[in-house]
Amino acid sequence: MRSARPLVRPTGFDRMLAPLHRWIWRDAERRVHKLIRFGETETDGGRDILRAAEVTPDPLLRRLYLVHAIDELRHGVLFRQRAASLLPALPSSSTPKFRADWLAPAGHGLDDLDVDGESDEEMLAFLHLSEKAAASRFTIYRDVMRDDPPTYAVFDEILHDETSHMNYTLVQLARVSPEHHKRRLWRARLSRLWKAYLRVATAIAGVIGGLVLMLQYFIILPPFAWMARRTARRERVGWTTIPPGPDSLTRQF
Ligand SMILES: [Fe+2]
Numbered sequence: 001m002r003s004a005r006p007l008v009r010p011t012g013f014d015r016m017l018a019p020l021h022r023w024i025w026r027d028a029e030r031r032v033h034k035l036i037r038f039g040e041t042e043t044d045g046g047r048d049i050l051r052a053a054e055v056t057p058d059p060l061l062r063r064l065y066l067v068h069a070i071d072e073l074r075h076g077v078l079f080r081q082r083a084a085s086l087l088p089a090l091p092s093s094s095t096p097k098f099r100a101d102w103l104a105p106a107g108h109g110l111d112d113l114d115v116d117g118e119s120d121e122e123m124l125a126f127l128h129l130s131e132k133a134a135a136s137r138f139t140i141y142r143d144v145m146r147d148d149p150p151t152y153a154v155f156d157e158i159l160h161d162e163t164s165h166m167n168y169t170l171v172q173l174a175r176v177s178p179e180h181h182k183r184r185l186w187r188a189r190l191s192r193l194w195k196a197y198l199r200v201a202t203a204i205a206g207v208i209g210g211l212v213l214m215l216q217y218f219i220i221l222p223p224f225a226w227m228a229r230r231t232a233r234r235e236r237v238g239w240t241t242i243p244p245g246p247d248s249l250t251r252q253f
């Protein structure tokens with residue numbers, strides 16, 4: 001273990017949720033599935049930042065984005081390797097149960113990124129806030145992993161990189177937008193807040209939708225099923241002769 005001191009002070013909200021995160025990560029199956037999911041998120045984020053390196057006109061940003069992308073791709077490998085080493089201890093019938101992804105997201109929120117439509121300023125503001133959120137959450141995740149030193153070490157190593165990503169993006173934002181960087185950050189904050197609201201609202205809508213369908217199944221459908229059975233009992237068994245009509249030979253039915 002490299003360090004037990006937080007490199008970033010987690011937000012009050014993340015600190016408040018620490019007991020919940022402890023519960024989420026305590027389950028061995030969920031831990032493996034979450035590590036795999038985290039690996040996917042880091043790798044996807046790395047690909048997006050690689051794309052940002054391709055499209056930026058700024059040579060310094062291109063170099064920094066390339067280093068950043070390599071870090072994120074390496075994080076993906078670290079998470080997947082740790083998940084793979086935990087996998088043999090799981091029962092063979094293991095399936096993902098309640099993964100609590102919206103309660104314990106994979107840190108970055110880089111999946112919200114639309115690289116081709118963003119200017120350098122917007123990209124840096126978005127990246128800074130995403131890395132800051134990741135550093136805050138990874139500090140909590142690392143600290144709840146004290147009973148699992150190898151996973152603790154993975155989070156600790158990644159946390160060091162996320163902190164440096166958080167810092168370089170802020171420095172570069174101040175360089176490319178010296179007069180408006182604070183406004184850019186506020187706009188990016190509001191955009192993240194809106195997307196977070198949409199994520200929570202979607203999750204709640206999913207739960208409510210499930211409940212409504214269940215109520216329909218148990219309350220509205222039974223009377224129809226009962227009527228269909230009653231009608232079926234009245235039907236005569238076997239073939240029923242239908243008297244021929246005047247145009248029975250000219251119609252298909
Ligand atoms: Fe990362």
Ligand SMILES: [Fe+2]
Nearest residue numbers: 131161162165
């Ligand atoms: Fe990062």
